[in-house]
């Protein structure tokens with residue numbers, strides 16, 4: 001180890017001071033409104049910190065200089081990320097007068113400015129990056145190996161503790177960052193191995209050939225979740241196989257097409273399964289575009305055209321037959337679309353909708369030409385695909401007729417609301433809410449505890465329906481789901497109309513046990529498949545009833561997690577020991593308690609469900625209700641019979 005040594009001289013001009021002021025202003029902005037930069041300060045935000053850092057290493061890999069990325073969860077829930085790239089540049093930044101690496105960690109929006117040539121394809125959430133992670137970390141350390149020296153710098157809450165120093169010699173190159181998320185910022189400080197694995201796996205699929213290792217060094221890490229090496233040379237082809245892993249594929253080979261243009265690249269992998277749901281997962285510059293966009297639109301319109309053309313050309317569709325609809329061609333389709341664009345425009349509520357209009361044409365042309373070619377060269381696969389779409393089309397027509405027949409007398413008319421619905425008195429859906437509650441006793445408490453002006457209660461009863469196996473026509477007769485459809489008043493499937501929605505918030509309120517988890521999974525799967533805009537537009541919530549009541553003297557307090565229980569108990573540790581009641585179900589709370597802890601907008605906690613949550617519910621549902629025994633056994637072994645964790 002070499003003696004510590006400063007490698008920068010203090011700049012003499014005033015820009016240094018100005019920079020310092022800018023840094024402090026930037027830091028303050030980030031720490032004041034963390035949500036603006038990382039989405040939220042919940043567990044989700046905590047995990048985003050890791051993605052922000054890893055994205056930088058992925059950029060380095062895409063530039064062709066890095067092959068391996070190691071992510072470690074340290075025993076104290078701090079994170080270390082190491083790559084074998086070139087190392088962040090350490091030379092003095094000409095404009096700023098400080099080492100480039102310090103600019104990366106202290107200037108907002110400094111990401112990607114040093115990349116000479118090529119385009120920045122990976123992008124962290126909102127494209128902010130390392131400086132935001134730094135500002136939101138109790139401390140952050142960086143080591144840079146440049147093939148000669150090891151450089152080191154440490155920061156606390158975004159402020160450097162000293163200059164970049166040389167601390168040793170090396171023949172290797174790479175970057176190592178170690179950070180501890182700030183407990184003053186984040187509500188939850190515990191990393192979830194499954195969540196990190198899921199996202200890192202996605203990135204490994206999207207960037208074929210890169211090795212990403214996730215290692216959990218915490219004491220209580222289970223044996224099978226200590227370390228995983230993620231490397232997929234097959235890229236998004238393997239991603240599609242993974243999406244279909246618990247399903248029965250209809251053809252062996254994944255269909256794969258790609259196209260490379262001057263300013264963009266596009267690739268699509270797809271495989272049909274024997275189920276009925278559509279699973280299109282799309283990405284732009286490695287960012288999951290959950291709101292879709294031009295790449296998805298281009299894909300869908302070309303897929304419809306190619307399959308119709310093929311079916312006509314080969315006589316599978318007769319002249320008198322109507323064209324197959326888009327949705328028919330996507331039944332049972334698992335598909336990954338990945339595009340890389342020089343200047344991606346992200347739009348939509350969560351900035352996850354691709355806006356670049358030129359991409360639509362690129363993807364459309366690619367599918368038109370290359371999928372047509374594939375079908376012509378693989379007639380047996382083509383027949384399976386067209387048959388599947390034609391069956392879907394016939395089922396859709398039959399369902400439509402069934403619906404029209406029953407419509408007049410059916411409970412689906414908005415004029416006849418379900419008998420069990422306790423409606424609210426106000427009708428303005430900008431602030432009305434409906435609570436969907438499992439069980440009659442909890443329903444009773446909710447009806448008494450609510451504010452009847454704007455809160456409606458719908459208790460659920462009746463037997464569960466296996467949505468996976470049932471097409472949309474079956475749902476119309478189901479006694480558990482029809483009241484939900486009627487109460488919401490916006491229809492389902494193709495005819496779903498957000499404008500007709502009778503409530504602004506749809507809240508699922510269920511116990512924190514197996515049955516509760518099942519009902520949440522069922523409802524989310526149902527919304528995901530048949531009322532997707534409801535989720536996309538952010539109307540679906542999961543109520544969070546407390547798990548414990550802690551009483552001492554006249555004060556009652558409520559805890560929503562084990563951690564919170566411990567915190568409250570230690571806060572109340574003086575004097576007489578408090579009594580702790582564990583709530584086993586909503587039914588154990590009286591109406592006032594239910595209002596105070598779970599329903600009062602002033603005090604309650606609710607989780608807003610996003611498309612990703614719903615997609616996970618859909619996956620869970622497929623495993624639990626599907627035909628395959630082995631995935632179900634494995635799922636129950638991993639999650640226990642009691643927990644189906646939908647909270648991210």
Ligand code: TSJ
Nearest residue numbers: 053056060081085086087088115116130175177
């Ligand atoms: F986010 C971060 F800054 F903290 C971070 C960056 C964290 C980690 C673990 C790795 C990295 C990172 C950055 N790995 N590799 C790089 N590469 C560069 O910053 C780099 C190196 C050389 C050149 C060049 O043009 O010579 C350009 C860049 C962007």
